[in-house]
Amino acid sequence: MPLRLPDRLPAIDILKRENIFVMDDTRAHSQDIRPLKIVILNLMPLKITTETDLIRLLSNTPLQLDINFMKLKSHTPKNTPIEHMMMFYRDFYSMKDEKFDGMIITGAPVETLDYEDVSYWDEITTIFDWARTHVTSTLYICWAAQAGLYYNYGIKKFPLKKKMFGIFPQRTLEGQLPIFRGFDDVFMMPHSRHSEIHREDVIACKELQLIADSEESGASIVMARNGREFYITGHMEYAPNTLDKEYRRDAGIRDDVELPKNYYKNDNPDDKPVVSWRAHANLFYNNWVNYYVYQETPYDITKIG
Template sequence: MPLRLPDRLPAIDILKNENIFVMDNSRATTQDIRPLKIVILNLMPLKITTETDLVRLLSNTPLQMEINFMKLKSHTPKNTPIEHMMMFYRDFESMRNEKFDGMIITGAPVETMDFEDVTYWDEITDIFAWAKTHVTSTLYICWAAQAGLYYHYGVPKYPLEKKMFGIFPQTPVDTKLPIFRGFDDVFMMPHSRHTEIHREDILANPELTLLAESPESGVSMVMARGGREFYITGHLEYAPNTLDNEYKRDRGIRDDVDMPKNYYRDDNPDNAPVVTWRAHANLLYNNWINYYVYQETPYNIDEIK
């Protein structure tokens, strides 16, 4: 599909080399098409990597999308050049009066902190509240999923003795839901987190629907408001080498991080990872965009409420 991306975004050249059709805004403005407006609040440290991972998945539908990047005014990233942030990202305040068909809020490296101790908690909860009336469907990932469930529904998070780290099989609870259209009975999902949410807390809240879970990695997907909110505790967007990079970064430094499970060929970190999640990752993002964004959003985007 054609993706409308900001001119000179690094992901454009990367994805073109992968034979993914993207176009910059200069070309897209010549086409008389109402694209889906997607905004990504990218809280991950390596922002260019996360941009590329997410855009790669969004590229797998026949719909045209315009991708926008949002940043927090109350937080300055340390691992991304300020020039990149100034060129491709906008503060939430400058976007507050806009509406979007879909939104993705990523994880963040703050999960061991109490939510209220996060320096940008006030600003991000303002965004959570705004999304309810300005976005047709919002996808919360990893820490954002825990933070969104806590803010909207009072669901707590719990610390883990060891990092939940690896690729774990997930079972859909109701395969008839459109989000699982085309799914197998079991699908794999990368996880990389030090905290978890409990299924009992999800089941106790009638506003929440448990979508998928694993005997080992626990709750992996939750839905609210009929699909206007999705909470994913893992990282289906991860590239093949992401867990490998994290493991090599932490090995010998942290004592709460073991080798990622179900990841390396023959469980040998000297071997390459075995990619087992990519097909379902593409399918899930495709289903989200089609059934919960495109099919639900009004043609006049100002009518979102």
């Protein structure tokens, strides 16, 4: 089954060239089935890139998904045309009376700030509260994962001496969970961050379950509320060239930029990246949609809560 996307969304043409089956609103309205409603709160600077990365992963389920994009009213993005935001995004306050089967909250480039110093902290914590009563299952990614764990469970973040940057092996600690169905014992995950949460703090919180971690990159996936919340400290959604773009953007500008680990063939940035995480990324998102969104959501969406 295809994804249902807003008409003229740039990701549609990109993904069609990759032979991914997507459906715009015009065609979708002719189908008499209820798609699962997914909302993406996109806090990343390059909105179109992040939209495409996430849609690419969500496309692998046989279920029809109705993708919606949410923006903050208290923050205006600087790197995405205002016309794009007006055409494809709605602010939270215009969506707060709706309910959704699944939600994804992305990372944001505010990692070095204290949470309370983030200009939109009040609004995003309102959204964190709202998600618990209006969404069946929510994925929190990178900064959103750290922020959600802090706000919901008091888990603090700590600055790193140097950026966690590269592709790192992760261990599945709860391999029997449906989210890991089909996974190997070890899988790879991209990371690009300047702060971390501590494994022992997660383990000490009885409401949280650490389900994947890494000796090098630390706690990577935390589950709460029986799968109604997942906190992912890395970027499983990253496209093959994302870390390469980040490296070339920052090299020579920042003094803390190192070659991304386990990424370039022979550690040579003149060679193409070695893609080692995409299969498990696709599987993770497929499992999330199938087992934590579809099987847990009521047919009557108004009963979510």
